[in-house]
Amino acid sequence: MDLLALSVILVAFCFQCTWQEVSSWADRDSWNYLSLRYGIWHKPAPTIMAALRDGYVRKNNNCKTRNHIGFLYHRHGDTISMPIYDSNGRIAGIQSSIPGNMWGYNSQNKTISLPPPNLIPPFLHGSQNSRGIPWYTLTAYFKHPRLICNPTDTKARRGRGLFIQMGLNAESEYMEIPLHSKDLSPHWVKGTCMPQMGMHYFMNLSRDMPCENLYPVFLMYNTEGQLGAFGWSFQGNPSQRNIPGDMSWFKLEPTFYPFLFGSTQLPKCMHYEKFRVSGMHIWLRDPNTMLCTAATVPVTRPTTTTVATSRTQATVDIAIESQEPISLSDSLTPNLCVIMLTILMLVL
Template sequence: MNAGYRLIGPNKCGATKAYNGLAYAKEDDPTITILFDINAEIAGIQTRIKVSDEQRTGFPPKSLRPPFVLDGKDNDSYVLTAYFEDPSKICTEQRRERLEVKSTGENLWIQTGSSPSEVMKIAKNQSDISAPWVEGKCFVTMGMHYWYNTTADSNCDELLPVFLLYNGGRLNGFGFVALADIESAYYEHPEYKDFKMFMKEVPKCLESKGRISTTHVYMTRPLLNYC
C-alpha cells in the first residue's frame, strides 16, 4: 500500500473481532480507514472516533455502542464500519467477481452490532427501501437522502449515525454522522440550520448539538448526482 497509507490494525484478515478486513489509514489521521479483503480489493470503509474525543464530547453515547465498536491499539478508538461486499466472505479465499462498472461497489452492508456478523444490508433500488428509513431531501451532487427512523421528536442519542444517498433510483452513496465537533480533514461541519436542506423533518434535538461532523462516501462520481 502506498500514497501515504499505513496498516493500522492486525496484519491478518479476520484477526480482530471488531470488523472484517485489513484497515489502512492515510498519513496520521485514522478518522477514515479503508478496508481491503484477502484479495487486496477494497471491501469497506470506516470512520473512527478517538476515545479522547468521546470523553471530550460524549459521542458516541453508550446507546450507540454498538454500532460504534471499541477497537484500535490499546482500545483507543470507536469504529463504525460499512462494507461493499458480504463481510462473511472478506477474509475467505472466495474471490468476488470483479465489478463490470467503474464504481467502488454496488452493495452496502452497515455493521450494526459488535461483530461483523451483525449487519444491515441496504436496498440497492430506491423503490425497495422501506420504513424505518425516512425519505429526506434531494441535494444536487449528493442525492436523495434517507435517514433512519427520524422524526422531529427523535432522541439524538438513538439516531443511527448513517444516511443513504440514491440517484436515478439506485443506491450510489452514503454518509457517516458524528453528533459532535470532531476535528479531521475528512469531516465537514454542518449546523442545525443546515439540516433543512437534507431532511423534511429535522429532529429538534440537533439544535443543541452545535457543529456536528459528517462525511460522504460516493460509490460513483458525485458530479453526476441529480437525484
C-alpha cells in the same frame, strides 16, 4: 504426447480457468466509482499496491480481527478514512473512528457523553490511544463480508453491495443496505435531495426523535432509486489536525440543516445553539449521476434475490449495470475442465 504430459497440461489449463473465474467474481464485487468528501475530495486507493505507493501502512496481519474483517490501512495518523482490502488486495470497505472523549446534548439540552450507548452498534468499541482515550469505529463493506477473506465462499451472495458492521463478528453481524430505495424499510425517512448527492435518507428521523438517537448512518439514492452513496453523520465536534491538505469531517450547524434534512422533520433539540453534527459523504457512483431531476441513465435489468442476514430475511434488487458479458472461461470452461479430468482419470 504421453498421458502424463497431457495430464500436466490439462491441470495447468484448469487452474488458469479457475483463476479467471475468481478474478471475474472480484470485478463484479466492486463498485465502479468510489470517492469521499470531507474537507477535500479523496479517492481511496483501489488496491493494496496503490495504497502502499500512497504511503499507507497495514494495521493488521490477520484477515479476520476482533474489530473488522479484511486488511485495514491508515496513513499519517488519519482515523477518518481507513480503507479495508480483501485477500485479493482489492478495496472492500472503509472504517472511520471518533474519539470517546466528546460531549454532546440530549433532548433536554443536557450534557451527555458521546457516542450514546443506544448507538452501539453501529458504533463499535475500538482500541485506546497512547493517552488512554477510547475510540469508536464505524465500518462499511462494499461486498458480502464473508467474501473478503474467502472469495470463493459459496454461502454468500455475490455482487457489489453495502454492509454496515453491527457486531464483533462481521461475517454474520451486519446490516445489509438495499440497493434500491423501494426496498427500504419505513424506518428510513426521506430528507433533502441535493445535486451530486441524490436523495438523502435518515433512520427514524422525526420531530419527536430524541437528539441522542441521531443515527450515524445515512443513505443516498439517485433519481432511478439506485443506491449511489452513503455517509456517516453523528453528534459531536471531533478535533481537527491543522495540516494543509488533510482530511476533516464536515461540520453541520443548524443553518445548513436544509442541505441534508427535511425542514419539517427535525426535533427542536437539534436547533440548540451548541448542538453540532459532523460527518462524511462516501460515493459509490459518479457524483454527476446523483441528480435530483429526471435524467437519462442506462436502463438496468434487475434480478431479485433473497439474502439472509443474522437479523432479518430481506428481498433486494441487484441492479446489473454495464457489466462485461460473461466470458466462455467464466461459464463453460470450468465445467469442461471437470469433464476432461474425469475422462483422463478413466483412461489412466
